[in-house]
Amino acid sequence: MIKTTTGPGRPRRKDPDEVRQALIAAARDQFAQGSFKGVSVREIARAAGVNQAMVNYYFGDKRGLYEAMLQETIGPLIRTLEEAEARGEVARLEDLIPRHAATLAANPWLPNLIIREVLYGESEFRNLFIEKFASRVAAALRRAIDGGRDKGELRDDLDPRFGTLILFSLTIYPFVARPVVERAMGIPIDDAFAGRWSEQILQLLAPPKPPPEDEDP
Numbered sequence: 589m590i591k592t593t594t595g596p597g598r599p600r601r602k603d604p605d606e607v608r609q610a611l612i613a614a615a616r617d618q619f620a621q622g623s624f625k626g627v628s629v630r631e632i633a634r635a636a637g638v639n640q641a642m643v644n645y646y647f648g649d650k651r652g653l654y655e656a657m658l659q660e661t662i663g664p665l666i667r668t669l670e671e672a673e674a675r676g677e678v679a680r681l682e683d684l685i686p687r688h689a690a691t692l693a694a695n696p697w698l699p700n701l702i703i704r705e706v707l708y709g710e711s712e713f714r715n716l717f718i719e720k721f722a723s724r725v726a727a728a729l730r731r732a733i734d735g736g737r738d739k740g741e742l743r744d745d746l747d748p749r750f751g752t753l754i755l756f757s758l759t760i761y762p763f764v765a766r767p768v769v770e771r772a773m774g775i776p777i778d779d780a781f782a783g784r785w786s787e788q789i790l791q792l793l794a795p796p797k798p799p800p801e802d803e804d805p
Contacts, residue, residue: 602638608646610636615657620697624654624705624713655716661695662721669728681732681742685759685789688725689782692763699764726752733793742793751793758789 614635618627629650633640647653665687672679692699706717733751736742742751762769762777762785769775 604646607636607638607642610638611643611646611653612657612660615653616661616695616697619654619657619701623709624650629653651712654713655720658717658721661698662691662725665691666721666724669724673728679728679732681729681736681755681790681793684729684732685755686783686786688755688759689786692760693777693779693782696763696766699760702760703764726756729755736793740795743795746793754793755789758792759785 611632614632615627618632618635621627627650629640629643632650632653633643636642643650643653647656665684668683668687669679672683702717705713707714729752730748733742733746733748733755737744737746737748762775762781766777770777775781
């Protein structure tokens with residue numbers, strides 16, 4: 589419930605930060621079930637318990653709220669990349685892949701939204717997602733692959749372009765195909781899945797281990 593503030597003789601006033609967060613949470617719930625066109629501002633505002641004018645006040649319009657919802661979800665991953673690069677470092681795959689997988693695991697609605705709105709939806713949202721989110725993550729992954737190869741942490745024959753595609757594909761697929769993964773393969777996508785799956789992905793890209801040296805007779 590959104591808290592309200594009041595003073596002597598003043599009408600009750602809702603906390604701005606809580607109103608904003610309530611709208612983002614309501615948008616997440618509504619867009620998880622319906623398309624951008626199919627979900628109305630009125631429905632989002634009703635679910636948030638506020639007047640629909642608050643959407644325009646805080647976000648400009650429904651598109652602004654949609655972008656803020658994605659930023660709230662994917663933003664922490666992107667900030668991790670940018671903070672590492674601000675220190676003159678290249679983010680490592682050991683940090684990126686688990687965080688990427690954890691983001692998807694914590695937001696099971698996100699992969700389906702990407703498929704519905706980005707892959708099969710209108711180009712407006714496809715361009716928004718690619719330019720503001722996917723392209724930034726892809727660029728950081730490629731730099732991480734280059735850095736890992738230079739340090740001998742990854743296969744030296746790994747093409748960074750295809751390596752980026754492999755990482756994107758492997759990371760997101762279990763969450764898109766969750767019913768198949770759980771029922772046909774018997775792999776539960778539980779709280780521990782993101783960490784275990786990240787380890788498997790990194791092992792696939794690791795350089796082969798040298799053969800054991802023969803012991804002297």
